[in-house]
Amino acid sequence: MPTLQDAVLSLQHIINGDNITGAAAYAFWDRTTLMGRYGRFFVTGGGLLGYGPHNLWPREIVCLLLGHQAPVLLRASKNDDRHSRHQVVGAAYVHGLMDAEALLGPVKPPWQKVIRHLSGHDCRIFNANTGEETWNDPRSGPLPEEWEEIERITRV
Numbered sequence: 001m002p003t004l005q006d007a008v009l010s011l012q013h014i015i016n017g018d019n020i021t022g023a024a025a026y027a028f029w030d031r032t033t034l035m036g037r038y039g040r041f042f043v044t045g046g047g048l049l050g051y052g053p054h055n056l057w058p059r060e061i062v063c064l065l066l067g068h069q070a071p072v073l074l075r076a077s078k079n080d081d082r083h084s085r086h087q088v089v090g091a092a093y094v095h096g097l098m099d100a101e102a103l104l105g106p107v108k109p110p111w112q113k114v115i116r117h118l119s120g121h122d123c124r125i126f127n128a129n130t131g132e133e134t135w136n137d138p139r140s141g142p143l144p145e146e147w148e149e150i151e152r153i154t155r156v
Helices: 004-016 023-034 098-104
Strands: 040-043 049-052 061-063 072-078 084-091 111-116 122-127
Touching: 049 084
Parallel strands: none
Antiparallel strands: 040 049, 061 072, 072 084, 111 122
């Protein structure tokens, strides 16, 4: 998994006008440029480098949702009855937390992540041995019997 140092190295190359070298540094830069030009870089409490919406505040909460490709940033707020509430700030790229890596671990061979540029930048899982491509992540295993699988809603 790429580290904060990989991200720093990537940014140093850009600042110095050098080419980006190293797979981890290149992967970081490639993914952050896909998210747009008007966001902000940030560092989590655990030292991971991220890129999020321009309206990002200090101490936003990084939330991982199983089945969601990117972490979601939440902003804590209180309402009149003193219950904790959260506002969705938006999705973020957090190096090392993408595609459920923190929850499920890395994708292992023969499976690999592929990004298709058909309708946005959708990540799918590809089996290099069989040629199978799926939305269903093999790291998560089968659904419990009492659950019902629904069709994935695609973006237009």
